[in-house]
Amino acid sequence: MGIQMQQAIEVGKYLVTQRLMGRKKFPLVLMLEPLFRCNLACPGCGKIQHPKEILKQNLTPEECFKAAEECGAPVVSIPGGEPLMHPQIDEIVKGLVARRKFVYLCTNGLLLEKSLDKFQPSPYLTFSVHLDGLKEHHDQCVDRKGVFEIAVNAIRAAKAKGFRVTTNTTVFEGANPQEMQKFFDFLGELGTDGMMISPGYSYEWAPDQEHFLKREQTKALFREILSPYKAGRKKWNFNHNPLFLDFLIGDKDYECTPWGSPSYSVLGWQKPCYLLNEGHYETFQELLDNTNWDNYGRKSGNPKCADCMVHCGYEPTAAMDAMEPSNIGRSVGALLGMR
Ligand code: SF4
Ligand code: SF4
Secondary structure, eight states: OOHHHHHHHHHHHHHHHHHHTTOSSOOSEEEEESOOOOSOOOTTOSSTTSOHHHHTOOOOHHHHHHHHHHHOOSEEEEOSSOGGGSTTHHHHHHHHHHTTOEEEEEEOSTTHHHHGGGOOOOTTEEEEEEOOSSHHHHHHHTTOTTHHHHHHHHHHHHHHTTOEEEEEEEEOTTOOHHHHHHHHHHHHHHTOSOEEEEEOOOOTTOSOOTTOOOHHHHHHHHHHHHHHHHTTSOOOOBSSOHHHHHHHTTSSOOOOOGGGSOEEETTEEEEEOSSOEEEEESSHHHHHHHSOGGGSSGGGTOTTTTTOOOHHHHHHHHHHHHTSHHHHHHHHHHHTTOO
């Protein structure tokens, strides 16, 4: 059985169980941020602006395991900062894999190749490498020349050692659809195990505020980028539920599920979501119980949510929708390589 299929089945079982238990709000992906430090300073980043004393801190492996057990999500995404700068990242990953969590270690790739010996290939571990486009575009997005080449070499090295590797791409305003299409072709040739795409979120504190997409722009741009894929002319391997892609191009109208991807960091459980920072709670239950969820999401009228179409808010909605009897065939078909 393919790993993507195994993950879909386990996540599907989890969703069914939550429903049978009558839970209305439950997480799907834990966004675990074990540190905020990074060896890059991308202009669109909303994570590295924390004060120095916060940037110095690391979550301990025990704190990471406690957070994973407390929230119970079947998937744990480890963004940052740059997680490979964490001195105990191998211990953290090993412990999460032992708990049968599907771990996505998100990295800019700079330290990946030299870190590979710290990890064991596993169906539960995926390196998710940040690549925003082909060489020139990516190096411009991360504001440093040579990063694309290092990341691509690291992907090749990781694949050669038997690791599962996906990519994550943020699409900003001004992205050239034809260039993006060539980039997806390139990732296919590279033999990656799936691509994730998302529009950038306009963090208030990101240095570059000019290149974030508005909602209608997002739909138009993704419609153009994905048109050969939707028409069946390209077989790009996306690591998304197909319904999320329908949402990005405007064929589906979803509301956000902010509790679907809760974020835990050195500051605690972030309210209300991975993107907005409106305070922290000590426990996941406090986050669920004390947050006024009506204040968030597109229909809430909250201006901070108006243009957001980011996967951490909307992929959980697509995942719930995929469980509807009318959509199950489509979701399984996508896993089998059909559209
Ligand atoms: S690589 Fe990621 S965490 Fe580091 S600066 Fe860039 S966007 Fe931020
Ligand atoms: S719409 Fe976006 S910013 Fe608002 S709560 Fe959802 S994920 Fe967060």
